[in-house]
Amino acid sequence: MVKNKSFLSERIGEFVRDLTGSGTGRLTIVGSSILIFFIVLAIFAPYIAPYDPTEKVGLSLEPPSRQFWFGTDNLGRDILSRVIYGSRIALSISFMGVAIAFLIGVPLGLFSGYLGGWVDRILTLIMDAMYIFPGLVLAIAIAAVLGPGVINISLSIAVVYAPTYFRIIRNQVASVKSELYVEAARALGAKNWEILLKYIFPNVLPSVVVVLSMNLADALMTEAGLSFLGLGIAPPTPDWGFDLSSGQRFVLSRAWWGILFPGLAIVFAALGFSMFSEGINELLNPTIRERR
Amino acid sequence: MIFILLAVIFFILRIIPGDPVLAILGGKAPIEVIQQKRHELGLDKPVIVQFFDYIRGVITGNLGTSTLTNRSVFEELKDRFPATLELTIFSFLIVLVIGLFWGAESAWRKDEGLDIVARVYSLLLYAIPVFWFGLILQLIFASYLRWLPVGGRISAVTNFKIVTGLYVLDALLSKDWRGLLDVLRYLTLPSITLGLVISSVFLRMVRNNTVLMLSKDFVKAARARGLRKKIVLYGHAVRNAFVPIFTIMGMEFAALLAGAILTETTFSWPGIGSYLVMKIRYRDFPAIQGTIVFFALFIVVISIIIDIVNALVDPRVRY
Numbered sequence: 175m176v177k178n179k180s181f182l183s184e185r186i187g188e189f190v191r192d193l194t195g196s197g198t199g200r201l202t203i204v205g206s207s208i209l210i211f212f213i214v215l216a217i218f219a220p221y222i223a224p225y226d227p228t229e230k231v232g233l234s235l236e237p238p239s240r241q242f243w244f245g246t247d248n249l250g251r252d253i254l255s256r257v258i259y260g261s262r263i264a265l266s267i268s269f270m271g272v273a274i275a276f277l278i279g280v281p282l283g284l285f286s287g288y289l290g291g292w293v294d295r296i297l298t299l300i301m302d303a304m305y306i307f308p309g310l311v312l313a314i315a316i317a318a319v320l321g322p323g324v325i326n327i328s329l330s331i332a333v334v335y336a337p338t339y340f341r342i343i344r345n346q347v348a349s350v351k352s353e354l355y356v357e358a359a360r361a362l363g364a365k366n367w368e369i370l371l372k373y374i375f376p377n378v379l380p381s382v383v384v385v386l387s388m389n390l391a392d393a394l395m396t397e398a399g400l401s402f403l404g405l406g407i408a409p410p411t412p413d414w415g416f417d418l419s420s421g422q423r424f425v426l427s428r429a430w431w432g433i434l435f436p437g438l439a440i441v442f443a444a445l446g447f448s449m450f451s452e453g454i455n456e457l458l459n460p461t462i463r464e465r466r
Numbered sequence: 467m468i469f470i471l472l473a474v475i476f477f478i479l480r481i482i483p484g485d486p487v488l489a490i491l492g493g494k495a496p497i498e499v500i501q502q503k504r505h506e507l508g509l510d511k512p513v514i515v516q517f518f519d520y521i522r523g524v525i526t527g528n529l530g531t532s533t534l535t536n537r538s539v540f541e542e543l544k545d546r547f548p549a550t551l552e553l554t555i556f557s558f559l560i561v562l563v564i565g566l567f568w569g570a571e572s573a574w575r576k577d578e579g580l581d582i583v584a585r586v587y588s589l590l591l592y593a594i595p596v597f598w599f600g601l602i603l604q605l606i607f608a609s610y611l612r613w614l615p616v617g618g619r620i621s622a623v624t625n626f627k628i629v630t631g632l633y634v635l636d637a638l639l640s641k642d643w644r645g646l647l648d649v650l651r652y653l654t655l656p657s658i659t660l661g662l663v664i665s666s667v668f669l670r671m672v673r674n675n676t677v678l679m680l681s682k683d684f685v686k687a688a689r690a691r692g693l694r695k696k697i698v699l700y701g702h703a704v705r706n707a708f709v710p711i712f713t714i715m716g717m718e719f720a721a722l723l724a725g726a727i728l729t730e731t732t733f734s735w736p737g738i739g740s741y742l743v744m745k746i747r748y749r750d751f752p753a754i755q756g757t758i759v760f761f762a763l764f765i766v767v768i769s770i771i772i773d774i775v776n777a778l779v780d781p782r783v784r785y
Contacts, residue, residue: 303471306769307762308724312478315758318746319479333478395595399728402597403743418598422732425604425616433605437598444593 202453208446216261223255228410235429245431247417248424251410253431257439259412263401264443267324268393271331276386278332279339284378286340287347288370298344301337309334313396317405327406331393338389339382346378387451391444398440414440469521471762476520479755524763529756534748539756543738547760548631549619550737553656553730554722556634560661561668561718569672570704574695576677584669591666596725600659600732607655614655617734624648656733660725664718671714675707682706709780716772720765 215222224243225231230250231242238245244253286297304312313330320326350356351374359373400406401415409416414436421432511519523529529539572581591599608616615621620633626640634653637646679685680703688698727739734740738757745753 299470300474303474306720306765307471307474308720308765310724310727311758311761314727314742314746315475315754316478318749318754319751398595399597402595402728403731404747415595418601422601422604425601425609428605428609430605433598433601437595437601440595440598441593444595448593 201449202457205446205449205451205453208442209450212261212265212443212446215258216265219259219262223252223258225252225255227251227255227259227412235424235427235432237429238431244435245429247420247432248429253417253435256412256417257414257435260414260417260436260439261443263324263407263411263413264394264397264440267328267331267397268390268447270324270328271393271397272335272386272389274328274332275335275389276339276382279336280343280382282336283340283343284347284370284375287344288351288366288374290348294344294348297340301340301344304333305337305341309392310396310399313400314403314405317400322406322408324407327397327400330400330405331396334396335389335393338385342382342385343378346381347374350374350377384451384455387447387454390451391447394440394444394447468763468766471766472521472524472759473517475755475758475762476517479751479758524759529759530752532745532750532753534745534750534753539753542741542753543757543760545631546736546738546741548633549735550723550726550730550739552632552634552653553660553735553737554719554726555632556653556657557660557664557722557726557729558719560657561665561722564661564665565668565672566704569669570676570699572669572673573676573680573703574699581673584673588666588670591663594663595728596660596663597728597732599663600656600729603655603659604732615652617732619649619652619736621648621652656729656735659732660722660729664722664725667721668714668718672704672707672711675710676703679703679707709776712772712776712779716769719768719772723761723764 228251231252232246232250234246234248234250236242236246236250242252242254244257247253247256282297282301286294313334316330316333317327320329356369356373359369364373397406398415398418401413402419404416404419406416407413417436418433421429421436424432527540529543531537532539532542535542568580568584572584575581604616607614624642624645626637626642626645629636629639633649634646637643637649676699680699682703684706685698685702688702693701726737727742729735730737730739731743738760742754742757745757
């Protein structure tokens, strides 16, 4: 069976580090600047965007001009404004998807690893089966049943990444639970939930914090893919993936602006997330730093 | 493993809130109609009975009936599978050629021009969503330059006997050279899109594993014996780096399959991916479930093949 899936962000971060040849600092700074840039766009979209992203403000398919920097789409809406507002959906779904995955995967992993026995075996089998399945296909299946919407798409993404958290936490708990300090806590009369929450959880948490930040880039790409396939947010809400799929209809009319700009937004956001997570990764894991 | 995978798919599609019947009929259908539809789909039976019906169906190759076309989902998938297979095979060839040769050469001349270009290439292509890359290629080569068709699989005028469903092979078999050229023209953009995007990771892995091997003693020995670069690099280093590379290849094939869904949609390629997307649009749940199961089976088969080949390549895996 294929194991050991590595993360998109991990790879990108690796490439970037090789490229710049610099240490953690610059990577984190560049990554977090891009991230902050997109977060600011998302929060202050109404102040930054020149037009209402869902209103017809120009002619259909106007090329970029001084009035419309990124041109207009087939419905005469300003693409720049749509790209700016699109960061809202992209960011909120990636954050929420990863957060839900964390909330599902971590408790299950804790219990499974701590309890052991048949519960553990069954849960592990199920999670492993989900793990080897290509993420996008799984997300598509779930999104198809749940239908569009921010929560639904976040859930579909969460199901894809929950097994990752489960696996990491479970394996860590399984190895940590026989440590001396856990034995000591038990000898002192600590209850099971106390041991889990106060002794084991804080010790296994750091390993998933890194994964958390790494998953963000993957979640972003999955969201874009889902909405490109028409499984994302119901129109007319601005969304990069969806805007790309509507831009696609005008490839032959050479309306390149409807395709170029939403796509660039996805690429930059994905790069930003990856660099940021790679930086965090090295800051939190000194072992990695030493190795390089 | 297959059983568990199937069970997981079944329960995910069943347990999550959201009623397929309501989704098909819309919220305002009268209650009798809803119940009748439910009965038709077998959804009024207990979950566990449904589950065994479904498992029996999968084993006997019965994936249910499409609510849209009333055709067997298995038959429909069988019709479309060759298109996806052809696309993935050609993309995979591109991945292999780029990954192996460029990866090996980059490893040989580590940190020099070619290697640096390889890194920029990997970085850029990996951060790019496959469908966007496809759209950009469409814009350049189909819309502006008009060298290649924008989408589809074959021209209406091309006509040769379809035997295998793999059009390139069929064209070769019927010795229709013009048809072959036509089919290849349609195949070029989708397979380049998918191949290049997937190749970025593969290139990286080949390079790193080969670098590792090049520092081993047996490679130094081979060089000391004065063997030519080609033999040292491909015969010794790459060959020994092949075991990890092969495992990655399996993973990449799964990625390829997922990427195929997006690529097929971009290029209106009539394969399983665009089939799935179309069925989702029409809320044809038996077909959606069947397609997902099909994907699962395909991935299991691939990983079994990888395991077997791995054992053939590396005697240490057999024990």
